[in-house]
Amino acid sequence: MSTQYCQIIAPAVFLLLGIAGILLVVIPIDDMREPPQFMYGVVLDAGSSHTAMYIYKWPADKQNGTGIVTQHSECHVKGGGVSSYAGERGGAGRSLEPCLDQALKDIPKSRHHLTPLYLGATAGMRLLNISNPTESEKILNEVGSKLHTYPFDFRGATILSGQEEGAYGWVTVNYLLENFIKYGFVGHWLSPGRDTVGALDFGGASTQITFETADVVEDKSNVMELHLYGRDYHLYTQSFLCYGRDQVLRRLLAHLVKTQGAGPHVSHPCYPAGFNVSMKLDMVFDSPCTADQKPTPYSPQDPLTVIGTGHYQHCLGNMSKIFSFDRCSFSKCSFDGVFQPNVTGSFMAFSAFFYTHVFLQRTTGITVTSPTLLEGATHTVCTMSYQEMLEKAPEQKGRLQDYCAASVFIQVLMLQGYGFDELSFPRISFQRKAGDTSIGWALGYMLSLSSLLPGESMGLRKALRPEAWAGLIFLFVFLILIVSGYLLLKTCQKKDSDGII
Known part of the structure; x- marks a missing residue:
């Protein structure tokens, strides 16, 4: 009797495996796009009265070459601006440590080495650069040395010109008002065509x-x-x-x-x-x-x-x-x-x-x-x-x-x-x-710089089309029902045969 069962089950199993294998080989496979990871950027706004740190993030794929940036977190440095530490060796760099330590926590560790870090000094340092350029350079070098000790991709500490400060403020305003780009009802980023x-x-x-x-x-x-x-x-x-x-x-x-x-x-x-x-x-x-x-x-x-x-x-x-x-x-x-x-x-x-x-x-x-x-x-x-x-x-x-x-x-x-x-x-x-x-x-500043940062292509993985998956599932269920019905029929026939004997 066991021989008879094997004669029935074994062919059925091999039949199913063969059909499934053939289908998996011949059915077309698509490249499915995975959601992009986030890129992060850190900007230290070294103002005349205080320093603020802003962490931004944007999808690794960019829209028309510029990141869709959102603010991830912020931190305000205690004390005065970096220019107030003129003559105090190490003071400007030390003042930044609590906020930089927060950045280590706020940004995923796997992205630390990919995260650009910038420091932009504004009018306070512009004034110091006029009155004492040597001291100004010392502070920038000192701050740069401190930022180099963190695992981010430090891109430099610079003094922004007044025109740059004004223009980047304009970019911020219009970006937040969605005058450059907005997410439409159709699920795509669109240019709204509005006045700035x-x-x-x-x-x-x-x-x-x-x-x-x-x-x-x-x-x-x-x-x-x-x-x-x-x-x-x-x-x-x-x-x-x-x-x-x-x-x-x-x-x-x-x-x-x-x-x-x-x-x-x-x-x-x-x-x-x-x-x-x-x-x-x-x-x-x-x-x-x-x-x-x-x-x-x-x-x-x-x-x-x-x-x-x-x-x-x-x-x-x-x-x-x-x-x-x-x-x-x-x-x-x-x-x-x-x-x-x-x-x-x-x-x-x-x-x-x-x-x-x-x-x-x-x-x-x-x-x-x-x-x-x-x-x-x-x-x-x-x-x-x-x-x-x-x-x-x-x-x-x-x-x-x-x-x-x-x-x-x-x-x-x-x-x-x-x-x-x-x-x-x-x-x-x-x-x-x-x-x-x-x-x-x-x-x-981060938006403008993101246009210069290399984007990451979206991840691709091999995947079946949804209709192909549905067809395979239906076929497997159908085959299982047919084989199960066939085996049940054979079992019943065997019992009837045993009863007649």
């Missing part, structure tokens, strides 16, 4: 304006060409060194000392009434932005007491003096003899523009959407006493005295300098983040 948005950046030591224009840019130093997602962009960009928030406050105080005399007391119309502060003269004049305003004779350790008077008109008058609106060798200028075409389109203002805008709204209840409202809110803040400010924004205690001056500066810069009016000013939006991504130059 101008970028307004207000940092600690410089301010930038960047936008597309159809006008002829008369000063070619203001032109920057970018290639992103298969398109070329022609930009006007200008960076004003010494017009960042911290340096403007110093320049204003230096102007007051110069005009009132280097006595021990100076009245400050932009400081609120009821606020006084004492300092040494070198706190005012130890910057390249104020060096030409030093009184004669000058002793850096001489004491200075600054007394707030809270007078809007006097503040506006003195602030206007740090600009020069008289000289211009072009058909039109913004200020300080710098060419600028007329502002066109929408703009996004970020960094200190955003924080000042929020403060004005909180303390005055005015949402600044026009030149008239900007002037009204600024006037209201500048006539508040220090105690009134403290009651409205107690968490800003260490900065309250500076908001009147910052607001007046923005008023002069935006309206007289850049030329925003009742029609164009409402098209400015003030923002700090878009989604989970911080607005600044770092993302734009």
Whole structure:
């Protein structure tokens, strides 16, 4: 009986294996694309007042040569900017260690050696490079040596030009607004064909304006060409060194000392009434932005007491003096003899523009959407006493005295300098983040550099077409049922035969 079963089962098994083998050989096989791995990039934004680290990621395959980049994480370095460590050996490098250690955790270990690492220093280091180029070079070398000790692909520590800082900020703004590329309903990345948005950046030591224009840019130093997602962009960009928030406050105080005399007391119309502060003269004049305003004779350790008077008109008058609106060798200028075409389109203002805008709204209840409202809110803040400010924004205690001056500066810069009016000013939006991504130059820098980084081709694997798999499964099930039925029939016939005997 066992011989009879073997005579039935063995041929059935071999038949199935043979059919399956033949089908696997003759059925066509496709190359199936596997989802790409992520590439990562790290940018250290070494600003004038502090350093921030941003980690970005993008699929290894790129769209029209540029990565679809998203922010993965960020870390803010404690202490001042790297330029503040001038003369302190090793300090700048050590300050970066906690954030770099975080990057080791945030980026998969298998991608460490493939992850480009950049450090871009901005206006703080540009100023140090002017006043002490030797010290500037030492800091960059020291920071570079520190970054080389980490397992990333370190690509260099450099000082960005003002134009680069402005242009990369513009890239960030328009990328986050999906003006370059967006994910369509059909499941593909599409070019939305929208107009781009101008970028307004207000940092600690410089301010930038960047936008597309159809006008002829008369000063070619203001032109920057970018290639992103298969398109070329022609930009006007200008960076004003010494017009960042911290340096403007110093320049204003230096102007007051110069005009009132280097006595021990100076009245400050932009400081609120009821606020006084004492300092040494070198706190005012130890910057390249104020060096030409030093009184004669000058002793850096001489004491200075600054007394707030809270007078809007006097503040506006003195602030206007740090600009020069008289000289211009072009058909039109913004200020300080710098060419600028007329502002066109929408703009996004970020960094200190955003924080000042929020403060004005909180303390005055005015949402600044026009030149008239900007002037009204600024006037209201500048006539508040220090105690009134403290009651409205107690968490800003260490900065309250500076908001009147910052607001007046923005008023002069935006309206007289850049030329925003009742029609164009409402098209400015003030923002700090878009989604989970911080607005600044770092993302734009990473996007531009990602176009230079080699992409990885998508992984391929051999795979059957879905319809082929379905056919094979059906065939196997059908054969199993036929063979099982055949064997069951044979078994029943054998039992019937045994019963008859």
